Amino acid sequence: MVRTYLLLAWTWMRASAQYPVSFALMTLGSFTLTGLDVAGIWIIFEHTESLGGFGLFEVMFLYGTSGLSFALADMLFGNVERLSQHVRAGSFDTMLIRPTGAFVQMATDRFGVQRLGRIAQAALVLGISLPRLDLSWSRMWMVPLMVACGLVIFTSIFALGGALQFLLTDAPEVANAFTYGGSTLTQYPLSIYGGELVKGVTFIVPLAFVNWQPALYVLDREDPFGLPYWLRFVAPVAAVLLAVAAALAWRAGIRRYRSTGS
Amino acid sequence: MIEVDRVGRSFTVGRGRARRTVHAVRDLSFTVGSGEFVGYLGPNGAGKSTTIKMLTGILAPTSGRIRVAGLDPTRRRTALARRIGVVFGQRTTLWWDLPLKDSFELIRHLYKVDRVDFRRRLDELADLLDLGGFLHTPVRQLSLGQRMRGDVTAALLHEPAVLILDEPTIGLDVVSKVAMRAFLRRLNAEHGTTVLLTTHDLGDIEKLCRRVMLIDHGRLGFDGTVDDLRATAPGRESLEEVVAHLYTA
Numbered sequence: 001m002v003r004t005y006l007l008l009a010w011t012w013m014r015a016s017a018q019y020p021v022s023f024a025l026m027t028l029g030s031f032t033l034t035g036l037d038v039a040g041i042w043i044i045f046e047h048t049e050s051l052g053g054f055g056l057f058e059v060m061f062l063y064g065t066s067g068l069s070f071a072l073a074d075m076l077f078g079n080v081e082r083l084s085q086h087v088r089a090g091s092f093d094t095m096l097i098r099p100t101g102a103f104v105q106m107a108t109d110r111f112g113v114q115r116l117g118r119i120a121q122a123a124l125v126l127g128i129s130l131p132r133l134d135l136s137w138s139r140m141w142m143v144p145l146m147v148a149c150g151l152v153i154f155t156s157i158f159a160l161g162g163a164l165q166f167l168l169t170d171a172p173e174v175a176n177a178f179t180y181g182g183s184t185l186t187q188y189p190l191s192i193y194g195g196e197l198v199k200g201v202t203f204i205v206p207l208a209f210v211n212w213q214p215a216l217y218v219l220d221r222e223d224p225f226g227l228p229y230w231l232r233f234v235a236p237v238a239a240v241l242l243a244v245a246a247a248l249a250w251r252a253g254i255r256r257y258r259s260t261g262s
Numbered sequence: 263m264i265e266v267d268r269v270g271r272s273f274t275v276g277r278g279r280a281r282r283t284v285h286a287v288r289d290l291s292f293t294v295g296s297g298e299f300v301g302y303l304g305p306n307g308a309g310k311s312t313t314i315k316m317l318t319g320i321l322a323p324t325s326g327r328i329r330v331a332g333l334d335p336t337r338r339r340t341a342l343a344r345r346i347g348v349v350f351g352q353r354t355t356l357w358w359d360l361p362l363k364d365s366f367e368l369i370r371h372l373y374k375v376d377r378v379d380f381r382r383r384l385d386e387l388a389d390l391l392d393l394g395g396f397l398h399t400p401v402r403q404l405s406l407g408q409r410m411r412g413d414v415t416a417a418l419l420h421e422p423a424v425l426i427l428d429e430p431t432i433g434l435d436v437v438s439k440v441a442m443r444a445f446l447r448r449l450n451a452e453h454g455t456t457v458l459l460t461t462h463d464l465g466d467i468e469k470l471c472r473r474v475m476l477i478d479h480g481r482l483g484f485d486g487t488v489d490d491l492r493a494t495a496p497g498r499e500s501l502e503e504v505v506a507h508l509y510t511a
């Protein structure tokens with residue numbers, strides 16, 4: 001599966017290598033555009049000492065980890081959200097006659113590395129924040145783990161959004177609300193939101209495990225909502241559960257696939 | 263090779279009050295043996311493409327049981343893909359932006375075709391289907407006839423035991439049509455490949471198929487040899503008239 005993914009991705013990259021200028025512009029564009037987010041954070045901290053009880057570098061840490069997970073998931077699998085386009089164009093039919101899973105084919109379709117700009121930006125923000133945070137070395141193992149869990153969680157949401165489109169052909173907007181919305185939500189400390197919302201993203205759509213809960217551990221902070229301490233360690237469980245749900249939904253979706261009339 | 267046992271497929275269309283069920287295929291049963299060359303006829307909307315999508319695992323049947331090359335297409339879709347070749351005349355299965363040659367290379371990897379077998383096979387097909395002139399052209403720049411030949415090649419690179427074609431001669435000029443037919447006949451005769459094709463061109467049927475199945479409103483209306491088909495309407499000159507008679511009957 002990994003081999004097939006790489007093979008397909010590589011083929012598409014070669015095909016798009018014919019347009020190096022557009023590639024460079026798009027990478028630079030996404031780097032700059034997302035850079036504005038950070039400018040926004042800096043402006044906020046011009047006027048205040050803390051955001052929801054968190055300092056500048058703590059907020060940058062949250063932003064960087066969420067941004068990195070999201071940008072990686074978006075580059076590697078974000079395409080599966082475009083399912084309804086493929087269904088309407090009929091190209092989904094052709095993916096089903098190949099001896100490879102439709103998910104991998106969807107994910108790699110027109111694969112491009114333009115999103116590297118976004119990844120680099122998030123990694124940079126994270127890189128700036130880490131040395132300025134006075135963190136305990138013994139807690140650093142959580143950082144790569146939380147990025148990986150975030151990647152799985154965002155990927156699963158992309159897949160759920162795709163699966164929904166087997167039933168509703170105009171579902172992309174709903175799915176977008178969860179993926180792009182989820183990415184925006186987790187860029188900031190959840191303490192700036194209401195308790196109900198935070199419960200929702202902890203126990204229903206597990207966005208709190210993208211970065212918030214593990215970050216409380218890394219930063220060694222009290223939970224502003226007083227939720228149990230062990231929640232800081234369940235990100236892998238949440239990620240796996242969501243991934244299983246997404247895989248089942250995707251399979252059920254393919255079973256229900258109706259193709260097109262012509 | 264192909265077993266279809268009391269298969270049905272319906273679609274619910276429309277919303278609210280306008281909601282209704284379309285029975286694209288109903289209670290369809292037939293078998294196709296190894297090495298047969300079968301034509302699948304029917305008027306527009308009869309259920310031909312729906313049948314083919316079920317045989318290839320794209321659509322799950324709502325009822326009944328299907329076996330193709332020994333496998334259940336819905337449950338074993340990706341395993342089945344290695345054993346069958348599929349061509350949709352109406353749309354390409356190739357990658358739009360890739361040169362034809364790259365598409366074939368990709369197929370070699372996806373189907374895990376041995377490099378030596380692949381070379382031999384591609385050379386043979388490129389020669390028979392005259393692909394030499396446009397192997398390095400991106401698929402989106404190919405003419406319909408060129409694209410169709412590319413699609414047929416792509417469907418055969420892994421030497422499938424069964425070839426399923428949905429309107430493979432649609433939009434082809436007279437010369438290309440003749441070439442395509444000659445190619446398919448030879449494939450069936452020399453490699454023993456089982457072929458099932460749908461078409462609206464009765465020339466395809468007369469020139470290629472020993473057996474014809476006719477479907478209308480999702481039901482099998484006729485299954486027999488071309489001569490049997492003619493015999494259903496004695497006195498009518500051309501196959502066209504015979505089939506038109508059956509469609510309107």
Ligand SMILES: Nc1ncnc2c1ncn2[C@@H]1O[C@H](COP(=O)(O)OP(=O)(O)OP(=O)(O)O)[C@@H](O)[C@H]1O
Nearest residue numbers: 258259260261273286305306307308309310311312
């Ligand atoms: N995805 C779908 N959703 C709703 N109805 C469908 C769908 N696919 C097919 N149908 C309906 O099922 C019936 C059979 O369609 P099908 O495409 O199998 O016909 P066909 O024999 O291939 O016709 P043609 O010769 O025009 O290609 C038609 O009434 C069609 O409207």
Ligand SMILES: [Mg+2]
Nearest residue numbers: 310311312428
């Ligand atoms: Mg059709």
